[in-house]
Structures are given as structure tokens and as C-alpha cells.
Amino acid sequence: MLNVGLLGAGRIGQVHAVNIAAHPKTRLAAVSDVHLASAETLAKTYASTVKTSDEIIADPGIDAVLIATSTDTHADLIEAATAAGKAVLCEKPVDLSLDRARACQAQVASAGVPVMVGFNRRFDRNFSDLKGALDAGEIGAPEMLAITSFDPAPPPIDYVKVSGGLFRDMMIHDFDIATFLMGEPPVKISAVGSSIIDTRIGAEGDVDTAAVTMTYAGGQIAVIRNSRRAAYGYDQRIELLGSDGMLQAQNMLENSVVKSTADGVTAAKPMYFFLERYMPAFAALWDGFATSVTQGSALPVSLDDGVTALQMAEAATRSHQTGQPVLLGDL
Numbered sequence: 001m002l003n004v005g006l007l008g009a010g011r012i013g014q015v016h017a018v019n020i021a022a023h024p025k026t027r028l029a030a031v032s033d034v035h036l037a038s039a040e041t042l043a044k045t046y047a048s049t050v051k052t053s054d055e056i057i058a059d060p061g062i063d064a065v066l067i068a069t070s071t072d073t074h075a076d077l078i079e080a081a082t083a084a085g086k087a088v089l090c091e092k093p094v095d096l097s098l099d100r101a102r103a104c105q106a107q108v109a110s111a112g113v114p115v116m117v118g119f120n121r122r123f124d125r126n127f128s129d130l131k132g133a134l135d136a137g138e139i140g141a142p143e144m145l146a147i148t149s150f151d152p153a154p155p156p157i158d159y160v161k162v163s164g165g166l167f168r169d170m171m172i173h174d175f176d177i178a179t180f181l182m183g184e185p186p187v188k189i190s191a192v193g194s195s196i197i198d199t200r201i202g203a204e205g206d207v208d209t210a211a212v213t214m215t216y217a218g219g220q221i222a223v224i225r226n227s228r229r230a231a232y233g234y235d236q237r238i239e240l241l242g243s244d245g246m247l248q249a250q251n252m253l254e255n256s257v258v259k260s261t262a263d264g265v266t267a268a269k270p271m272y273f274f275l276e277r278y279m280p281a282f283a284a285l286w287d288g289f290a291t292s293v294t295q296g297s298a299l300p301v302s303l304d305d306g307v308t309a310l311q312m313a314e315a316a317t318r319s320h321q322t323g324q325p326v327l328l329g330d331l
């Protein structure tokens with residue numbers, strides 16, 4: 001049994017608590033949150049214990065920590081937990097600064113303990129099946145990738161202020177999925193972005209609508225489109241064109257009913273947001289981490305993957321700011 005300490009009992013910490021508690025090989029041994037009431041509520045729900053993050057990291061009875069705290073604490077907590085010999089699953093992003101994330105990467109390499117970044121979309125059944133078909137050679141060699149990722153509505157402006165911007169906060173998931181599918185990061189990234197949904201987002205120097213094109217060493221091309229608003233719900237689709245065909249992953253709908261009448265043909269909306277769409281993916285992500293750590297096998301997602309996605313986000317941010325393409329190797 002893996003004894004787990006959960007750091008952060010906020011929105012995503014509550015999702016992870018469900019999966020830690022439900023997994024047959026893991027136990028929610030302790031919960032921390034600087035907002036004590038959040039930790040107490042979660043600990044009570046799962047008959048767990050409230051401790052501080054420092055106490056969890058120092059506790060020899062805890063084998064692994066799940067870091068679900070605010071982004072600006074991730075790198076410090078990864079370093080502290082790995083120095084104490086804990087296996088770590090950390091939410092995205094590793095940090096908002098590429099330099100800080102790389103320093104953390106170097107420290108973790110010397111600690112020699114497993115660290116995984118919580119890129120949940122790799123564990124979505126649709127996307128993992130698409131990857132399986134690609135790896136089985138069913139569409140030949142990949143040539144052009146298109147990722148659509150639209151949120152149903154923008155986040156609160158207070159969240160935007162500390163998010164690090166759309167490319168680091170939101171598109172980072174799509175950068176990781178692109179690397180997951182293409183098997184390597186791109187060599188060149190060009191980005192455009194606008195603030196046309198909420199002028200307060202633009203006033204913070206951020207964008208709410210963005211498109212990125214990426215070129216790979218072999219000449220393959222990927223396009224990512226992000227919007228902070230889609231009136232019909234959470235739009236999460238992938239299209240991958242290969243030398244022998246195409247793979248597409250469509251949206252998950254609220255139900256499968258299709259109504260056909262004299263007025264037309266209608267279907268249900270996509271599942272509303274990530275908590276609805278990706279709940280099974282979060283459970284699969286936790287199972288992937290717990291299985292690897294208990295068996296001592298390779299993690300399905302590494303800290304290096306987290307740093308690569310951040311490097312791509314940094315390149316996209318710079319490209320948007322300068323209007324010029326950015327070579328990933330220059331960062």
C-alpha cells in the first residue's frame with residue numbers, strides 16, 4: 001500500500017483525493033492546505049489526517065506526495081519532496097519560469113526518485129486510443145496534426161492575473177499532447193493571440209484567443225487553436241493526418257441521443273468542462289502513477305515532459321509578443 005500525502009485541497013486537489021482514496025493500492029494518509037478549512041473538509045471526507053506540507057514531506061511513513069497546490073509553489077515542493085525521497089506526482093505546469101523549471105529538473109535528476117507531471121489528457125480514452133492506432137501504424141507516418149481546445153467560459157480575472165498567460169496555463173496541455181502524439185517536440189513555433197472575449201484579459205497582458213503553428217524536424221506540421229470561450233461547452237478534438245489515412249478524436253457529448261425532425265438533426269452538447277470530460281482520465285493518470293511507483297517501472301509521463309511543454313509555451317509566448325517565429329533550440 002502506497003501512503004500518499006496530498007498537498008493542496010483546492011479544485012483539483014479534491015479530484016485527486018477521490019482517486020487516491022478509491023485506488024486499491026493507495027491510501028490518503030494526510031492532506032495539507034494553507035487554507036486550513038479546505039484541508040480539514042477533505043481529510044474528514046476520507047478519514048484522513050491534516051498536516052502541514054512540511055510535516056507531510058518530513059513524515060517517514062509517507063511514500064509519495066501529490067502536489068495540487070498553486071502553480072507558484074510547485075518547483076519548491078517538488079525539490080523538497082524529492083530531497084526527502086518521496087515519489088512525486090505534480091500538477092501542471094512545473095513552474096511559470098522555464099529557468100526555474102530547469103533548475104528543479106536538475107535537482108530531481110540528482111535525487112533519483114520518480115517525478116511525474118499530471119498531464120491528464122494523455123490518459124483520456126479517446127486520445128490514448130488514437131495514439132495506440134498511430135503507434136500500430138494504422139495511418140502510416142504522421143504528417144499534419146490539428147488540435148482544437150476551447151474552454152466553455154473564461155476563468156475569473158483574479159485567476160488570469162496569476163496564471164502565467166494562456167500559453168503556459170491552458171495551451172500547455174495541447175503542447176504536451178502534440179509531443180505525445182508526434183513523438184518529439186517541434187523545432188519552430190509561431191503564435192498569434194488576441195483578447196476579444198474579455199477586455200480585462202487583454203488589460204492583464206494576456207490573450208483569450210490564440211493559434212499556434214509548429215514545424216517538426218521532418219517537415220511535419222501541427223496547428224493548435226485555443227479559445228477561452230465556446231458557447232456550446234468544452235470543445236476537445238484532435239485530427240491527425242498520416243501517409244495512409246486520418247485519425248480523429250471527437251468530443252464526448254452529454255448523451256448520445258440524436259434528434260431528427262422536419263426542422264433538422266440535433267445532438268447533445270459536449271460535456272461542460274474538464275471536470276466532466278476528464279474525470280476518468282484523472283483516475284487513469286493516478287493509476288498510471290501508482291502502478292509505476294509500486295512496481296518500480298518507468299513513469300508514463302516524466303518531469304522532462306513537463307519542462308518540454310513549458311519550453312514550447314515559452315516559445316509561443318515570445319512569438320506572440322515579437323511577431324516572429326521562435327526556434328525551440330534557442331530557449
Ligand SMILES: NC(=O)c1ccc[n+]([C@@H]2O[C@H](COP(=O)([O-])OP(=O)(O)OC[C@H]3O[C@@H](n4cnc5c(N)ncnc54)[C@H](O)[C@@H]3O)[C@@H](O)[C@H]2O)c1
Pocket residue numbers: 007008009010011012013032033034035038053068069070071073091092093118119120274
Ligand atoms: N490538470 C488539469 O487539468 C488542471 C486543472 C486545474 C488546475 N490544475 C493545476 O492545479 C493547480 C491547482 O489549481 P486549482 O484550480 O486546484 O487551484 P485552487 O486555488 O482551487 O487550489 C490550490 C490550493 O492550494 C493551496 N495552497 C497553496 N500553497 C500551498 C502550500 N504551500 N501547501 C498547501 N496548500 C497550498 C491553496 O490554499 C488552494 O486551496 C494549479 O497549478 C493548476 O494549474 C490542473
